[in-house]
Every structure is written in C-alpha cells, then in structure tokens.
Amino acid sequence: MINADKKKEMKNLSEMLLETRGLTKRYGDHKAVDSVSMHIKKGAIYGFIGRNGAGKTTCLKMISGLSRPTSGEIEIFGYKGKDLQKVRSRVGCLIEAPGLYGNMTAYENLNIKCKLFGIKKAGYIEEILKTVGLEHVGRKKTKHFSLGMKQRLGIGLALIGEPDLLVLDEPINGLDPQGIAEVRDTIQRLQKERNMTICISSHILEELSKIATDYGIIHNGSLLQELTREELMRRCSERMELTLADPKLAIPVLDAMGFTNYQVTDKEHIHIFERLNESAALNMELAKAGIPVKGLSITSEELETYFLNLTGGASHA
Numbered sequence: 001m002i003n004a005d006k007k008k009e010m011k012n013l014s015e016m017l018l019e020t021r022g023l024t025k026r027y028g029d030h031k032a033v034d035s036v037s038m039h040i041k042k043g044a045i046y047g048f049i050g051r052n053g054a055g056k057t058t059c060l061k062m063i064s065g066l067s068r069p070t071s072g073e074i075e076i077f078g079y080k081g082k083d084l085q086k087v088r089s090r091v092g093c094l095i096e097a098p099g100l101y102g103n104m105t106a107y108e109n110l111n112i113k114c115k116l117f118g119i120k121k122a123g124y125i126e127e128i129l130k131t132v133g134l135e136h137v138g139r140k141k142t143k144h145f146s147l148g149m150k151q152r153l154g155i156g157l158a159l160i161g162e163p164d165l166l167v168l169d170e171p172i173n174g175l176d177p178q179g180i181a182e183v184r185d186t187i188q189r190l191q192k193e194r195n196m197t198i199c200i201s202s203h204i205l206e207e208l209s210k211i212a213t214d215y216g217i218i219h220n221g222s223l224l225q226e227l228t229r230e231e232l233m234r235r236c237s238e239r240m241e242l243t244l245a246d247p248k249l250a251i252p253v254l255d256a257m258g259f260t261n262y263q264v265t266d267k268e269h270i271h272i273f274e275r276l277n278e279s280a281a282l283n284m285e286l287a288k289a290g291i292p293v294k295g296l297s298i299t300s301e302e303l304e305t306y307f308l309n310l311t312g313g314a315s316h317a
C-alpha cells in the first residue's frame, strides 16, 4: 500500500522536467559547482539566481550539454546518463552572448540555423521572429541591433527545433529598462503560448521577480535554497516577528487566538503574516500564559535584501 506522502512524492517527481543530483564541476582545485541538486517543474519559469562567479553559467552549460560534469547526474524529461543524448534536441539554450553574424539580418541568422537543423517549413522563421518581437526589423543588419534586440534574436535562435526546455544565461544583463521589459514579455509569452519550461539566470533577484514561478539560489558553487514564488513572497512580506526562548510554547496561545498564518522559522522565532495590528493583544496573551516575549516587531524585507542576506551581505556584491 502506498501512503499519501509517497503518492505526493511520486506526483512531484512526475511533474519534474529537470533534476540534477550532486552536480559538480571542478577546475583544478576549484569547485565552480559543488554538488548542486536542482529541481525544475514542467511549465516553470525557474529563476536561477547568484552573484557574479557563483557558478550559474557553469551549471547551465552542463545542463545544456556544453560542458561535462566532473561528477553528479542530470536527468531531463526522465532521461539520464548516455540516454540524455536522445533528448538534447529538446533543450534550447542561450549561454553568454548570442553568436550572431553581424553582417546578416535576423532572418538570415535564423535561416542558417534552420538549414543546420534541416527545417524547411514555410513561415517557420517568420513565426519565430514574431514570437521574439522582431517581425518588423526587415533588412537591418544585426550589428546595428540594440543589445535587447540581439538577446531576443539569441532567444529566437534557441527556439529553433521547438525545444521543450529553454535555458537562458543572464539574458537581461546589461539591458536598459525597455530591453528588460521586452525580454521579460518574450519569456512569459513562450511559457504561456508554447507551454515551455524556462530556466533563466540572473545576478539580480528583483529582475526576475515579475516572471519567475520558482527560484534556485546559488552561492560559491552551492545551491543554498530552492523555493516557489509564493514562498519567496511570504518570506519577504510584511509580518510580525516574535522572538521567544521556546517558540513551541507560544503555539497554543496563537491557536487559541485564532492565528493560522504563521511559521516557526528557527528555534527562537515565529513569523506571523496576518492581523499585524493585534501585536499588543498577542503580547498580553503570551504574558498571561507565562511565556516571556524577548521581542516583537513588525517587519518586511526587500527581495534584494533577502537575497543579499542569504548570500553573505551587501558588502560582497
């Protein structure tokens, strides 16, 4: 008999499109990626966040088959080891700058890759140009494109062959606000219209917060945390922070007062995400129950502060 937890676990696994286990890349003595186990669900926009040098590109290169892991395993669409070759064509990637021919148009650049893939379908290139918002660029050579246009054409190139998983390494880096908005729109459209799963890296959490459904935070080669958008928003949302010698003792009091949206975050703290105006009443009830309160404050955190605190403070930026 399979219990409910096991069933849930099996369901979660079947929803997983990509999983790595202990993925490691060593350059000499230096571990650029250190035992990373990441999980990307089908249909997710997975924000892969880390400071410069954290190991994002190295990790994404291994996932895309551009670099060989020192150790560990990658499973995509249920395939791993040598069998991964069978599904490589279902992974499109844009790692670092897109390799464009500057003297050619967007259409011509796409056409070269279509020829390599043996794609001759009428209207195929026009469709991709439309998807990435470059349908009106005409005969303009790509060397005259803005950085945002180049990135979108890079995404267009990665779309050739209809991948189910798109891996984008810092596609927003260096873009102006309009360029950022355009790339974000393109990514959201791909997820909605083509039901694509997208892994996108950035060194700025805030930049992906409008689109990512899930996050992985990498630092010094290690994956520190994976969390959903809801979990992240919850961690950064306005809350009461209760500091106590033993949070467990306060739970019956919270329950008796009808609080339901709270979380014991460590051995000293409870975060409460509702009825923030009732902090005085809560304090009083805890005192009545003989539970000393060391601290009670209302606080919230900026997304970027959350990320910086997690990765060792702003001074390392």
Ligand SMILES: Nc1ncnc2c1ncn2[C@@H]1O[C@H](COP(=O)(O)OP(=O)(O)OP(=O)(O)O)[C@@H](O)[C@H]1O
Pocket (backbone or CB within 6 Å): 027, 031, 032, 050, 051, 052, 053, 054, 055, 056, 057, 058, 059, 170, 203
């Ligand atoms: N080919 C290589 N040889 C030696 N060291 C490397 C190589 N590629 C990357 N590294 C090192 O591995 C670490 C991770 O680099 P990586 O490029 O993956 O980080 P990143 O998170 O993508 O950062 P950035 O955004 O700056 O590229 C860095 O310390 C980098 O210097």
